[in-house]
Structures are given as structure tokens and as C-alpha cells.
Amino acid sequence: MNVGIVYHLRPQSNFRFCKVGxxxxxxxxxxxxxRELNNMRYGGFSxxxxxxxxxxxxxxxxxxxxHGELNDYMIGPGSEKEMFYVEKDEVKNFLTNTG
Known part of the structure; x- marks a missing residue:
């Protein structure tokens, strides 16, 4: 098993976007x-x-x-494949019910 953490992040400057990883x-x-994501300006945000x-x-x-549950909200193909345009409560709900 791969015990670990699944997280939900948002850029402070634009809470419409999120990353699940x-x-x-x-x-x-x-x-x-x-820190890594901010340094690389992931999705254009730091x-x-x-x-x-x-x-x-x-x-x-x-x-x-x-990612499967949020697929309809995915920003698009590319290096930011884990970036979504979705309401924070919806992600929280998916996280609670999936985890």
C-alpha cells in the first residue's frame, strides 16, 4: 500500500482554480x-x-x-494535468467521500 496524503490546493490570487495531488x-x-509549485509558477500562479x-x-x-471524479473540470491537457476549475466545496466533498 502507498500510505500518503491527498491534498487540495488553490492559488490565493484566484480561488476558481485548484490542484489535487x-x-x-x-x-x-x-x-x-x-513551495515547489510556487517556485515553478505551476499553472501561472506562485x-x-x-x-x-x-x-x-x-x-x-x-x-x-x-482525478476521475473531477475530469469534467480539468483545465486541459499539458503539464498542468492536475489543475481544475471547480468550486472548493465540490472538491472537499469529493475528497471526503473518496478518501
Whole structure:
């Protein structure tokens, strides 16, 4: 199993966008991942913040399910494949019910 964290991030400057991802087993925390995303200006933003996170027994599977649930909201193909245009409560609901 891949015990880890599935997280929900938003850029402070535009809460309409979000990123759903995971971190596990590599010792990288969510805050470290946020720092990386901000440094690379992921999605054109450098002010990502954590909204929600959940520890799960199989973060790879939970992340895959979340991306499937949010597929209709995906921004588009490209390097930002984990970026969505969706209301924060909807993501929180998916995260709570999927995790």
C-alpha cells in the first residue's frame, strides 16, 4: 500500500482554480510541494495554499479516483494535468467521500 496524503490546493490570487495531488513515501510534505509549485509558477500562479488534505492508505488510488471524479473540470491537457476549475466545496466533498 502507498500510505500518503491527498491534498487540495488553490492559488490565493484566484480561488476558481485548484490542484489535487498526492505525496507519499518520499519524505516530501505538502508544504514542501507547495513551495515547489510556487517556485515553478505551476499553472501561472506562485501563491498556492493548502485548503484540505487527507491521509489515506492508498494515495495513488485515491488521487486517481479524485482525478476521475473531477475530469469534467480539468483545465486541459499539458503539464498542468492536475489543475481544475471547480468550486472548493465540490472538491472537499469529493475528497471526503473518496478518501
Amino acid at each position: 498526492r505525496t507519499h513515501g518520499n519524505g516530501r510534505s505538502v508544504s514542501e510541494r507547495i 501563491d498556492w495554499v493548502e485548503l484540505d488534505k487527507i491521509v489515506v492508505h492508498n494515495c495513488v488510488e485515491v488521487e486517481r479516483k479524485m
